[in-house]
Amino acid sequence: xxxxxIDYETLAEWLFPEVTETPEDMEKRYPVRGLPEGAxxxxxxxxxxxxxxxxxxVQGLTSERLAHxxxxxxxxxxxxxxxxxxxxxxxxxxxxxxxxxxxVFDEGASLDENGAICDKGDYGPYKQSNRAPIYHxxxxxxxxxxxxxxxxxxxxxxxxxxxxxxxxxxNFGYYGKWAKWRDRSLEEIREQLDxxxxxxxxxxxxxxxxxxxxxxxxxxxxxxxxxxxxxxVLLKSDGIPTYHFAHAVDDHLMRTTHVVRGDEWLxxxxxxxxxxQALGFRLPKYVxxxxxxxxxxxxxxxxxxxxxxxxxxxxxxxxxxxxDSVVEYLMTILNSNFEDWRRANPLAPLDDFKFSAxxxxxxxxxxxxxxxxxxxxxxxxxxxxxxxxxxVSEWAKEFDGEFYDDFTREPAFTKAVLAIGRGGNKPRKDxxxxxxxxxxxxxxxxxxxxxxxxxxxGFDAGTIADILTDFLSTYSSADDQTVWFxxxxxxxxxxxxARETKEYKASPEAYRGHIGDISAFVRVAVTGKQNSxxxxxxxxxxxxxxxxxxxxxxxxxxxx
RNA sequence: GGCCCGUUGGUCAAGAGGCUAAGACAUCGCCCUCUCACGGCGAAAACAUGGGUUCGAUUCCCGUACGGGUCACCA
Numbered sequence: 001x002x003x004x005x006i007d008y009e010t011l012a013e014w015l016f017p018e019v020t021e022t023p024e025d026m027e028k029r030y031p032v033r034g035l036p037e038g039a040x041x042x043x044x045x046x047x048x049x050x051x052x053x054x055x056x057x058v059q060g061l062t063s064e065r066l067a068h069x070x071x072x073x074x075x076x077x078x079x080x081x082x083x084x085x086x087x088x089x090x091x092x093x094x095x096x097x098x099x100x101x102x103x104v105f106d107e108g109a110s111l112d113e114n115g116a117i118c119d120k121g122d123y124g125p126y127k128q129s130n131r132a133p134i135y136h137x138x139x140x141x142x143x144x145x146x147x148x149x150x151x152x153x154x155x156x157x158x159x160x161x162x163x164x165x166x167x168x169x170x171n172f173g174y175y176g177k178w179a180k181w182r183d184r185s186l187e188e189i190r191e192q193l194d195x196x197x198x199x200x201x202x203x204x205x206x207x208x209x210x211x212x213x214x215x216x217x218x219x220x221x222x223x224x225x226x227x228x229x230x231x232x233v234l235l236k237s238d239g240i241p242t243y244h245f246a247h248a249v250d251d252h253l254m255r256t257t258h259v260v261r262g263d264e265w266l267x268x269x270x271x272x273x274x275x276x277q278a279l280g281f282r283l284p285k286y287v288x289x290x291x292x293x294x295x296x297x298x299x300x301x302x303x304x305x306x307x308x309x310x311x312x313x314x315x316x317x318x319x320x321x322x323x324d325s326v327v328e329y330l331m332t333i334l335n336s337n338f339e340d341w342r343r344a345n346p347l348a349p350l351d352d353f354k355f356s357a358x359x360x361x362x363x364x365x366x367x368x369x370x371x372x373x374x375x376x377x378x379x380x381x382x383x384x385x386x387x388x389x390x391x392v393s394e395w396a397k398e399f400d401g402e403f404y405d406d407f408t409r410e411p412a413f414t415k416a417v418l419a420i421g422r423g424g425n426k427p428r429k430d431x432x433x434x435x436x437x438x439x440x441x442x443x444x445x446x447x448x449x450x451x452x453x454x455x456x457x458g459f460d461a462g463t464i465a466d467i468l469t470d471f472l473s474t475y476s477s478a479d480d481q482t483v484w485f486x487x488x489x490x491x492x493x494x495x496x497x498a499r500e501t502k503e504y505k506a507s508p509e510a511y512r513g514h515i516g517d518i519s520a521f522v523r524v525a526v527t528g529k530q531n532s533x534x535x536x537x538x539x540x541x542x543x544x545x546x547x548x549x550x551x552x553x554x555x556x557x558x559x560x
Numbered sequence: 561g562g563c564c565c566g567u568u569g570g571u572c573a574a575g576a577g578g579c580u581a582a583g584a585c586a587u588c589g590c591c592c593u594c595u596c597a598c599g600g601c602g603a604a605a606a607c608a609u610g611g612g613u614u615c616g617a618u619u620c621c622c623g624u625a626c627g628g629g630u631c632a633c634c635a
Contacts, residue, residue: 082610083571155633170562171562171563224563233632237633265629301627340583361573362565363567364627368585370585430596517594530594530595
């Protein structure tokens, strides 16, 4: 650079003739938010690939809690700078899905009353593809200051450099002798421009890998940073920014205070810090979340889109996990003291929990479906029969139309079944997902009642039929539970079975079986299964006619 | 390969120089019980490793191993 000093001003005009606005104009258009001290402004910035996954919810939940519990702002920015990956309608799906998980945005990309995508808020546009003029203002500034330059290398050039670097065992990247366009003359650049060669804008890095420093991440704590010495691409040849450049410009202008993202971005941090400095922006705080892992054989690995269906949010929807269960479970992973808090406050709204970035784990967590199920069972056990009814109906309508028809035919009947063992201090915990409900109570409907249910081993059909016959002859739907059960004990005694299980256990040789066996016979006859919720309640709800006719048919079957 | 992050029972994890190293899920056993689901009690089960520092390290420092991430005109 000792020859004719490059005229950066001229270069900036050549590259961005259409840009007339200045960074100062931008500062005016997007003023500092008038938020109280300590208010967190955070965002979710996904790319619209149509695949909404747990990572989106993990990040969303974290930034949502951080922002809203501090009286701050949460917004959604769509990072659609890669046209190749964009899927039509993906943004709409994303917003829709996230809202189900309690992640609602104060501003940013939103849905209007027709479900179409639109912007809400004063810091837009919130879709990066609509922000090109803004990025160009800063690109021009950087060029003018000699902090960025055009590069005319082709893909083949870059591939060649990579191969060379591999051969020389050098670090990869555009730097040093491979930074071919870093210090070219204005004439050479003019020549390429005139011939219409496509170019990208590169950052002129002044960093050195010899320089190290510390940075404090809100989750990871103090991390060692090695300065970046790569001249990364800022603007692609189509004039659209790379993630890095867009991140710096957008999060500055949108006045983001906390950047919550996956820790796969940690290695990009040196460059981001450098970029913010070069642009004269104040650095936001970073919150790098550990990646969700999964057990694969004997080792952990990152949850994979291709191999793990449970990474996709659509999985939880189709299996029928309540969204609240997923949220609760994720919270147990995100904040280690959440479980204790929840135990102490079983019914408190989630917002009452004091979320803290300090309570987040630096390491990636293993995703545990069994734990999710436990959380979900507990949550569902606390719901009212009415709420369960509504949730199952909604689920079945979409995923199991046949079951939906039976389930909703007589709401009062269905709700009565769902009410068995519900409420009180020790509610039943039978299912973790809506799709399990059919297995739990399907027998209440003729379509799913198993007429060939297996009776307990060790009893001949004749004996069972005799006992069922006796049961039928004394059964009255008017009996209360005690009377009903006493009658069953009488039958037990008559057939040589113990009235009480304890008696039987004391001297098993004296009896053919015990009261438990008698009720098992009736249970199988009525429900087709050896396990069921409270039999008396089941028979009451089923009604005299259905209950007795099922038993009658079983007697015929056993005798036949 | 360079750079970076991580490592307490099978899993999630508390602990932040001195503890018999919490708790939850899962597993197993017992109790309760007409089955199941609950509920109760109990068992088994961990500081990756080698060096330091220290009177004393799971805890602090360095190395090693293992796991993960990243090195694109993808985010």
